Amino acid sequence: MASIKDVAELAGVSKATVSRVLNNTGQIREGTRARVHKAMEKLNYRPSPLAKSLATSSSNTVGLVVTSYRGHFYSELMAEVQEEMEVQGKFLLVSRGKRSRSSEQEAIQRLTDMCCDGLILHTRNMFDEDLVDLSKGSTPFVVLDRSVKDLEDRSIVYDHTLAGKMAVEHLLEKGHRKIACIAGPRSRMTAALRFDGYVQALESYGISVDESLVAEADYDRLGGYRAMKDILERQPDITAVYSCSEEMTVGAFDLFRERGINLPGDISIISFDSVSLCTMLTPQVSTVHFPIKEMAAESARVLTALMHGEQDVQPQRFIPELRLRDSVREI
Amino acid sequence: MASIKDVAELAGVSKATVSRVLNNTGQIREGTRARVHKAMEKLNYRPSPLAKSLATSSSNTVGLVVTSYRGHFYSELMAEVQEEMEVQGKFLLVSRGKRSRSSEQEAIQRLTDMCCDGLILHTRNMFDEDLVDLSKGSTPFVVLDRSVKDLEDRSIVYDHTLAGKMAVEHLLEKGHRKIACIAGPRSRMTAALRFDGYVQALESYGISVDESLVAEADYDRLGGYRAMKDILERQPDITAVYSCSEEMTVGAFDLFRERGINLPGDISIISFDSVSLCTMLTPQVSTVHFPIKEMAAESARVLTALMHGEQDVQPQRFIPELRLRDSVREI
DNA sequence: TTGTATGCGTTATCAT
DNA sequence: ATGATAACGCATACAA
Numbered sequence: 291m292a293s294i295k296d297v298a299e300l301a302g303v304s305k306a307t308v309s310r311v312l313n314n315t316g317q318i319r320e321g322t323r324a325r326v327h328k329a330m331e332k333l334n335y336r337p338s339p340l341a342k343s344l345a346t347s348s349s350n351t352v353g354l355v356v357t358s359y360r361g362h363f364y365s366e367l368m369a370e371v372q373e374e375m376e377v378q379g380k381f382l383l384v385s386r387g388k389r390s391r392s393s394e395q396e397a398i399q400r401l402t403d404m405c406c407d408g409l410i411l412h413t414r415n416m417f418d419e420d421l422v423d424l425s426k427g428s429t430p431f432v433v434l435d436r437s438v439k440d441l442e443d444r445s446i447v448y449d450h451t452l453a454g455k456m457a458v459e460h461l462l463e464k465g466h467r468k469i470a471c472i473a474g475p476r477s478r479m480t481a482a483l484r485f486d487g488y489v490q491a492l493e494s495y496g497i498s499v500d501e502s503l504v505a506e507a508d509y510d511r512l513g514g515y516r517a518m519k520d521i522l523e524r525q526p527d528i529t530a531v532y533s534c535s536e537e538m539t540v541g542a543f544d545l546f547r548e549r550g551i552n553l554p555g556d557i558s559i560i561s562f563d564s565v566s567l568c569t570m571l572t573p574q575v576s577t578v579h580f581p582i583k584e585m586a587a588e589s590a591r592v593l594t595a596l597m598h599g600e601q602d603v604q605p606q607r608f609i610p611e612l613r614l615r616d617s618v619r620e621i
Numbered sequence: 622m623a624s625i626k627d628v629a630e631l632a633g634v635s636k637a638t639v640s641r642v643l644n645n646t647g648q649i650r651e652g653t654r655a656r657v658h659k660a661m662e663k664l665n666y667r668p669s670p671l672a673k674s675l676a677t678s679s680s681n682t683v684g685l686v687v688t689s690y691r692g693h694f695y696s697e698l699m700a701e702v703q704e705e706m707e708v709q710g711k712f713l714l715v716s717r718g719k720r721s722r723s724s725e726q727e728a729i730q731r732l733t734d735m736c737c738d739g740l741i742l743h744t745r746n747m748f749d750e751d752l753v754d755l756s757k758g759s760t761p762f763v764v765l766d767r768s769v770k771d772l773e774d775r776s777i778v779y780d781h782t783l784a785g786k787m788a789v790e791h792l793l794e795k796g797h798r799k800i801a802c803i804a805g806p807r808s809r810m811t812a813a814l815r816f817d818g819y820v821q822a823l824e825s826y827g828i829s830v831d832e833s834l835v836a837e838a839d840y841d842r843l844g845g846y847r848a849m850k851d852i853l854e855r856q857p858d859i860t861a862v863y864s865c866s867e868e869m870t871v872g873a874f875d876l877f878r879e880r881g882i883n884l885p886g887d888i889s890i891i892s893f894d895s896v897s898l899c900t901m902l903t904p905q906v907s908t909v910h911f912p913i914k915e916m917a918a919e920s921a922r923v924l925t926a927l928m929h930g931e932q933d934v935q936p937q938r939f940i941p942e943l944r945l946r947d948s949v950r951e952i
Numbered sequence: 953t954t955g956t957a958t959g960c961g962t963t964a965t966c967a968t
Numbered sequence: 969a970t971g972a973t974a975a976c977g978c979a980t981a982c983a984a
Contacts, residue, residue, distance in 0.1 A: 341977030359704045365696030572903040672961030
């Protein structure tokens with residue numbers, strides 16, 4: 291690989307001059323510029339990003355840390371950020387915090403050590419104060435789907451509780467009273483919030499929650515299948531289900547299909563949805579939409595603004611939105 | 622940020638010594654080692670990956686180049702490679718070749734400039750000879766889902782034509798004769814191959830292809846919807862459909878749902894499938910499985926072997942496999 | 953307008 | 969067992 295030195299020699303100038311034409315900085319005579327260009331051409335010269343980063347401590351990359359890679363949700367998240375960043379000409383470095391405070395911090399450190407120009411954090415286990423500490427450093431970052439006090443201008447947030455409440459209230463309005471809940475692992479913040487929505491909606495109708503109506507499961511297809519099965523065993527006469535994730539909903543449908551249960555005739559269902567899995571099912575299921583895609587894109591945009599040194603960025607607010615389809619009937 | 626120099630000074634040794642304890646190379650007295658460690662601790666020292674890369678021309682990252690980020694397929698591909706690489710402690714750098722020979726080559730150059738230790742290429746537009754040229758360089762790489770002559774030991778391949786043939790023959794065996802084909806963009810290699818499978822299967826039954834039975838569409842949901850609509854307009858009395866991608870199948874189902882078309886009563890369908898979208902549909906649709914996930918993982922493993930300097934790696938062969946479910950009826 | 957010299961944080965080759 | 973020192977490829981402050 292030809293280096294800047296080779297180009298300089300061939301063009302009969304100094305390295306500094308080559309560097310100048312490279313970055314379009316300073317004044318250079320047209321003649322020498324041409325000579326340098328020709329030399330670069332001839333040597334098929336390409337600057338080393340590594341050396342440049344070392345010299346400037348900026349790397350033209352941004353880091354993304356997530357808690358998992360598995361599943362449509364994270365795939366979509368990664369892809370979206372990736373695409374948005376490419377527009378900025380930035381590379382994306384992805385790292386995973388393995389569901390613990392320390393591993394999340396470690397991931398962040400690795401990324402900053404690599405001189406990422408910015409960070410997008412979808413971390414669930416770090417404390418708010420950790421994030422606030424981080425904000426004292428020089429690397430700009432945004433937090434995705436998490437509201438951090440004092441970091442509002444870098445938080446891309448969504449009100450999971452309200453979303454859940456709206457979903458369950460819809461069921462309530464349609465006359466359902468015996469409403470099951472397929473909940474995510476309650477150790478996870480957003481899962482807990484979504485469950486809160488269930489509780490609040492019920493309370494607003496003067497109904498207290500019956501624990502035998504709720505099952506906690508992993509946020510995936512099999513989890514949904516099992517949860518639905520458990521609930522139906524305990525409470526065969528439910529009329530509606532509130533599912534806290536689309537993949538769990540797909541799992542529930544596996545059971546419905548297996549048992550010949552009819553929707554919405556026998557059971558109504560409403561679900562969270564991010565990647566439109568719910569519109570592939572038959573009947574298409576009514577959802578509260580959790581717009582991870584748009585939020586990921588927004589996080590990329592906000593980060594870009596931050597990296598450009600813009601002040602007072604106002605992250606877009608994402609409001610829960612009901613998407614009514616064919617899986618809920620009136621009773 | 623503390624550098625190796627700071628550590629050396631604090632520990633009262635030279636930079637070289639610090640470097641040695643860092644990499645566990647050479648012999649060092651226990652006492653000094655301890656002192657160095659303490660100094661590192663105290664300064665919260667972390668080595669700069671950038672400087673290390675510059676010095677060693679290796680970066681602890683691998684590059685992945687794909688043609689798109691959109692859709693479940695690519696998402697899954699990225700996520701799988703990502704996860705597999707993390708096990709090796711490698712970072713992943715993703716870049717996109719925008720469906721042209723030159724942009725794919727450009728992406729590769731950027732990645733090699735960053736001193737990636739290895740490359741995974743899911744490129745469709747470069748020529749075989751480009752790849753062969755590349756193989757003369759020093760960066761190990763593998764090609765995903767493409768068979769390159771003279772590069773068999775780095776090609777993770779799948780027989781799309783055979784897969785398509787098997788799918789259509791299944792339809793044929795069940796008595797179907799008027800079989801529509803929802804094809805991908807024929808400019809794309811694998812789409813063309815899958816279509817070939819259709820042609821071959823038909824020929825083996827002495828049937829010549831009727832172009833009005835086939836529609837070419839984008840490899841996505843909307844494409845499938847439109848293609849299905851077009852075909853039904855021209856040929857309302859088809860009995861079966863061969864769909865070349867799962868997302869197109871989802872789109873076809875959108876139309877079926879809209880029109881109240883019954884499966885497999887009115888129409889039978891068989892589809893390619895990679896991300897199990899087809900098992901979410903009702904009825905679950907019979908498929909030929911294109912195991913992109915496993916192939917992505919295999920590509921990561923083969924690359925790892927290559928990077929470790931192993932010779933004679935034999936990439937696993939992936940054989941098309943029919944997964945019969947409930948979307949095809951006998952007539 | 954251009955050149956010189958130094959620094960960025962490592963590794964690696966010689967010495968000692 | 970340890971230290972000096974030269975790379976690695978670029979940017980940049982200071983001279984000229």
